[in-house]
Amino acid sequence: MSKIALGAGAIPSSFKSALKRGYERSSYTNYDRCVEIVKKLDLGTTFKKNEFEILEIYPCTGVWGRALSQYTNPSRHIVLERLDNYFAWNEQYNADIPWMLPIKVDAYKWKVYTSLLKYGAISPKKLPHDGINPSLLVTGNLTNKQGLQLLGQFLSCTAYRNWLQAYGCVRMLFWLRAVDAQRVMLSLHDKKMNRLSTLARLFSEIKPIACVHNTDSKGDVVPVPDLWSTRSSQPIDISSEDTYLKSDLVLLDIQPRAKESWEDEVNILELEYVIRNLFILPTAPLSTSITTLGSGAEYYFAEKLPQLMDKITAKLTNEEFVLVFKTFNKWPFKPDHLFDVGNDVDANTPSMITEFS
Amino acid sequence: MLSAASRGSRRCVAVVASTSRRTFISKPSNRSIVSSFSDITPPFDPVSDAPNFGKVNIGLQRAGKLVIMNELLDDGEHPDMTLTMRNQFARNRVHLISLVDALISGGNFTRARKVLVEAYEVTTQEEFTRLRNDYLQEYALKELKDTGTISQALSWLVTSSLEDFKGLPFDPRAFVILLATACRMQDRLRGDNVIHEIYAEYTKQRTSATELFGYEGLLSYHDARRIVSVCMIPEAQLPRSFQLSSAPPAPDITRELDPSSDEPLSVALVKAQSEAVKNILSQIPASVQKTGFEELNPVDSIGIKLLRSSLKGIAESEKPVLPVYGKADKGESEADDGFLNFEAQLSLLPEDQQAQYREAFEIYNQQRQRLLEALALESARERWKYDYEQMLARGDMSVTNVNEYLWEWQQAMTQQVEQEFAEIDRLLDAKNEKPSGSARRRLRYGPYLKLLKPDKLCTITILELLRLHATGGLADGMRTARAVLTVGRSIQMEYNSEQLLRREVSGLGAYKPNKAALQNPQDFSRALANAKRLNEEFKVLDSWKPEWPDDIKAEVGSTMVSIFMHVAKVAVTATDPVTSKEVTSLVPAMTHSYQYSNGMKLGILKFHRDFADRISKDPANSIINPQFLPMLVQPKSWTSWASGGYHFSNAPLMRTKHSIEQQEYLKEACRRNDLQHVYEGLDVLGKASWVINSRVFRVLSKVWNSEKEFLEIPAKAPAKIEFPPEPPKDADPVARRDWARACKLLIMDARTSHSQRCDINYKLEIGRAFIGERMYFPHNIDFRGRAYAIPPHLNHLGNDMCRGLLMFWEAKSIGQRGLQWMKIHLANLCGFDKADFQSRVQFVDDRLDDIFDSADHPLDGRRFWMEAPDPWQALAVCFELADALRSPEPTEFKSRLPVHQDGTCNGLQHYAALGGDAEGAAQVNLEPGERPADIYTYVSDRVSELVAQDAANGNAIAKIFEGKVKRKVVKQSVMTNVYGVTYVGARAQILSQLKDIDGIPEEALWSGAAYLAKLVFKVVRNLFSGAHLIQDWFGECAKRISKSFPPNTTAENVKEGMTAVVWTTPLGLPVVQPYRNPTRKQVTTNLQTVYISEPSEMHPVNPRKQQAGFPPNYIHSLDATHMLLSALACGRNGLTFAAVHDSYWTHAADVDRMNAILRDAFIKLHEGDLVTKLKEEFEQRYKGYMYPFEINRTSAVAKKVMEWRRQFRKKLGRAVQLCDEVRIETKRRRLLDSSDPLKRAEGEKMITPMSIIGDDTDLESLRPPPMKVKLTPRQLSSENEELGGLTSDEVIRKTLGIEKTTDELSVSESADDGEMEFDESLSGEDADEVESVIEEMPVQEAILKQGRGLPVMVPLTFPEVPPKGDFDVKKLKNSLYFFS
DNA sequence: CCCGTGACTACAGACAATATCCCTAATTACCTG
């Protein structure tokens, strides 16, 4: 097994320039450290050799995927990537990993996953939502704006328990930009609690596995995310020097929670609506922010949940949120629909437009 | 800080030269016009028989009289405008001005004085003088009321100038104000003393009294005489109107000061007059009277008919009497004809009586107009109250009518507002309490809020919110920002109107008219005379209130809106999801919420669904905001930028876009009397009298009440939308997305039809209110000069329905020609407008049967009219035509129908005339022809040919669109092509047209639009070469101007310094393109923060928009000129004239005359070489400006310039900026131009980039050589392409090495469902065909691009105008299809 | 200083992102001689 320790400089320049243009994704390139990370993750307890599949999206340089694949030995490792250059590069770089199969499709598109399942590229076992699914591991490089969007969709799936998450609690290892990771990771006591972190917290357990830990020219530690240290899992320090585009990256381990009974009492669409709207006024007491839920909400909720009215949206616990969801579900006067229909389609309202020749 | 002296020397705008004074004679032409169609010769002989334009010297001879903002720094002439624009206090300035005004009106003189002193530092002299005089006037009045004297005001006038205002003296007007006030003193003797004292003070400043008497409206004749005698002023110093010889007759009313009344004078007078009016009306013969003078109508939205009755009742009760409302106000009986047949019935009377009644009618309408403007809000409120009380009387508390809610809310709100007022007062009084956040805000908006009475504030708020709901775009919501600003603006407008009313007579408070003199008129004519005199008393002084800054409007508005939301509740019922029982609850009628759009928060206000449903259903009675309704009398003539149109509302002459630059230019043009023709044209438009077409109205009303879909009226939607069932929780995201999309589509549909129904409801309601009334639309203009009717919703510029509802008030015998024209008009409305006139007449003659049927059985007949593209207007013509043809003598038939003459591609007509382009002229009917030419049809035919060719060659897209390319598809793109539309824009236009065509597969729409857009461009490119040359020239000029800097540019003002494109239309209207990049900021209000631009600040220009906007704007300014010119001439020739930009309307009988006039106007307009004149104007206007010109970097000159910059940089000690070069170059040029040889020598020694280049060098020779631009295919686009045109599904299948199975097809189809992949719909071959189209375009231009050069500031010059062709615009005289 | 990236896409009637954090300037409060 060839170990190629790959620094940024080792990447062919042709590939490099292709990456730079419009791709915007960064990637961690220190192979040794990747191996270290994989070891720390101790995936073997869940994912047995040859008994699971890896689905990797946006490999970028592919270093992480290589390390992961080599040390976990999946039965198959599907890689979704659209860059022409990647394939040429991958052919020489990962020639020794026979189970690795790159497919040139856009991992952003939903129907790609439908096709993957249809053709059996991945074939996870359909299991109840009571524990991590040991037959599929999803990983990827969501280190650009689009990636954050994708992350949001993956998290939404953990709520609906549909799509990939329909097969049971599918574990996900995602590389993210440090700022994005921080946003998802915020703990309950943080003032900056937001929609995404609330959704994440409700339906999954997230751990930082690796985290940038830069030192500046003076040797001082550059304070990047401050919260991992307080977390149980001590993340592995990595340096942004070892990343593509010299960016601050974090590897997150997202493990969907086992299904809880309250989930059947709420509608996820309503749940998303409630979270979205409450976080428009994150620092207001619930008595105020609740009004954004619809006409008369302040009276109804004040009557049903008086104990919550003084709490700040951003400081609601999971349990309290669940209370709000349940209450909303039973509200007779809840809005007819929960869509934010933008007024952008002001298009031709035939009779309203004045007719000029 | 500026001394008084320097303030005095500041001038806003410098007059460049004043050479010729324009004169015009307004003698109407009475030439008869030959009228026969068989006679092809034009009605007018081109040379000798021109209609009388009364020597309207349209502008082109006026060069040298331009309004040019003089910004010459070195002269020390800081125009006020640049000062105010760039003043660091600029933000404060507008705030201070409106605050002073508010404080004065609010009677808070102490604070007002304090702020006035503050304002002195930052305002212009003109602004400040006006403010100080306002203060003086109100202060003196107050003192007079309180103490009976004005000594304090006088002493303030004497001392404050020195103490507070750095010696800036009061102007004569201030003295006049005091004198006039002194004349009101009860103690006549003391009054005389005070007058004497004031005059003595005045003579310390000035010697002649002439100026004192020059202010119109401030002094009455008697006051003036009194002052003259008290102060012994020589008769010679008096203007004629105040001389003894012009003494007016003694007034019939006695003017007594009535301090207890705060009722506006006009209202008091009209009320008092009502007896007289009653007397007059009682003498009208029964036949006329029956037409509606006394009749009550069950529906009275606005109060017009209320006024009809209240006029009668007032005398007894002194209070408006409510009409008795009958049963539900639906059904056909509502269409009472009002005064519709007033004239016809009057004609039965002897002539002298006719005149009297006409005059009575006039006066009657004037009174109602005043009451309408003054009392409409109250009348709406009365209506609510009435309905509410009816409900109480019924003893049934269930709400049946919106009004019942409204009255409850009105009352609850009023209470809240009173509390708010109390809180504001408390804070204002509490001197030493430290104001907290909310208190500070209260202190800021308080003075403004308190300007209106609480009940009025509430009514305005309610009406405005309801109106926004109906028309604000979103069906169940409105943008918060828009709502609060609109409410704020509305409050300000009401305040302005109140102030106008208050000041209407000498601004001196309320009077109690002598009723006795009115109530017993000896005879009819005396009563008339009385009424007439009283009406003359209503002369309103020109007074312009400062506009409140947007943040103030937002704060005031949000305060009211939040009070509304707090108190307005509706009862709603729903099913409890748990118990499945019906539950009823009281919820807020309106909620504040947010939406996300593209990740950005949007504050919205939503009415509750149940309530919203009501609004679209219930008659819109009494929720119509009465602020800008059609008028019952002729609009006030325009006399200045601020005065015209309504009598008691401030509607500006020009709709400016928050741009002080536009306003300043306009004011200056106004000051110089340049706008007389614009005024006159607008007045003609305003004088066109209209009446609701009650037959069309009845049909519409019936259709409406059916609540079914009809033509463009959507069916009444159920309150609750039926959504498809939500997919199961674990459904695929694709399914979930599709479901969401479907739901959103439903919501949007419901939304559009809801708002359409609201809009129609609104229009209907206005129509209903004005049925049988003679009405007028005051007009104003946009910044390019195009005219618009001010009343929104229902006016003749609206859609087909609006137009169908309106006809002229005046009826004219149509004559033989008129009958023909009416038929042609109908043919046009039916879409048959491309044939020659004879065929169009034939078209109608062939369908007379259908037409009669439509007229007789509009709804239950064959419905011929409904198939017309403009059905409602067609219906109106059907009615009229049927009447005419059935009348014993059709040519004698009196018609009120407006007949349209539309320019055939008006923009291109102007382009062709500008370029003297013979070919273009023929295409757009400038050249006389046997049949009308239609450029759109021509293009669509050519495109169709190309499509057919491509289809024959196997192009799949072409096959789809073969035979589907109709005129309408290409029309807009063809028209906008010469205005600079881009490929993307044209594609979008075509796409929206294609959507309406049946039989085009959904997925082909997009590629089809792209394909057709390319073809249209290809066809048009060769077709409009003349127009394109001119368009390019426009674009180049605009580009240079918008990137140029004025000579006084400095490092600080370099941002704002860039220049807007400004030109003057041939009518003398200065047009300023307002496109700048506004900087916006968040303003905290009661509800949320709103994001608004800071209007008083000068923002940097947006060169892109300046450039893109200039060609269309210039052409539009020309068509506006043409329209106003035609309007003016029509007015002088006694025609009724209305217009929708390039569609001119008049009576059928007058179409020939109008056509002759409009052709002459066009010739007149284009006789001179407008483009050259424009160039000359630019050269004059932008003299001394510099713009960056890019020279070849490799040239020797460029090297030298760079070297010079290095040197200069060392000298400056900082980087050299372009504005530094402007400054130094300006200095050099000034020295060179000097008459002093020493200075000239100095200038010649100076070295600047321009001196290096050489003043006489041809700059074009220095341009960098064209560079080959390498075509860099975008990474992104290559990434987006599927591998070899395969779908991702296939890629996966192939990668996995799976063979296509038998069920493959169906699987792949279902997988692609919803994903649009056009690549698939095209075979590779077809794609090549599209490519071939692209390749045929000239490739050189795309690849050879102007290289980047070194920018050097050079004097602003303009390219040579494209050579003008030899088409003589006079030929147009014989072109019958020019407008048709 | 040059180059890649981002916004905009004919004009007009008819204009509109918002909450919150964090830092600085400014004002007030408080203390002392």
Next chain:
DNA sequence: TAGGTAATTAGGGATATAAGTACTAGTCAAGAA
């Protein structure tokens, strides 16, 4: 009472927000390395 300092607050600028990028390509301008 004056003045100096501490403390508080107002206000401005920066940043995040949502979540199927609607479609797409040429042009121009602000911005960053």
